[in-house]
Amino acid sequence: MGVRGSRLSQIVGVSKRLRSSTPVMTPRGYVPVCVGVDGDFQRFMVHTKLLGHQEFMELLYRSAEEYGFCNDGVLRIPYEAKDFEEYWMIKKSKPKIFKVKPL
Numbered sequence: 596m597g598v599r600g601s602r603l604s605q606i607v608g609v610s611k612r613l614r615s616s617t618p619v620m621t622p623r624g625y626v627p628v629c630v631g632v633d634g635d636f637q638r639f640m641v642h643t644k645l646l647g648h649q650e651f652m653e654l655l656y657r658s659a660e661e662y663g664f665c666n667d668g669v670l671r672i673p674y675e676a677k678d679f680e681e682y683w684m685i686k687k688s689k690p691k692i693f694k695v696k697p698l
Contacts, residue, residue, distance in 0.1 A: 624644075625643065627640060627641075627669050628641050628670045628671075628672060629671045629672070630671075630674050630675075630679045631671075631673075631675070631676040632675060639679070639692055639693065639694055640692065640695055641691075642691035645683075645691070654674055655672070658670065658672045658673060661673045
């Protein structure tokens with residue numbers, strides 16, 4: 596039960612502009628991941644079941660080597676975004692991954 600769209604929001608006076616500018620929430624069972632190199636990142640939502648996949652774990656180890664284990668914020672993977680999209684979303688279509696469009 597959130598403030599958005601409730602009677603409480605009308606009483607408190609939360610404006611429609613504030614409600615519409617709230618960030619998109621991560622779906623249950625997914626992890627937000629930024630993939631890319633040299634500042635060219637794309638955001639994906641990766642299902643948690645995929646995190647245990649051996650090939651995906653190699654990407655996580657590469658990320659830990661690049662950014663360290665104590666990285667704040669979104670999980671970043673140093674890998675070409677187009678290659679990631681082609682391999683994981685097209686060839687390995689069974690695992691659930693989808694691309695998030697920038698706001």
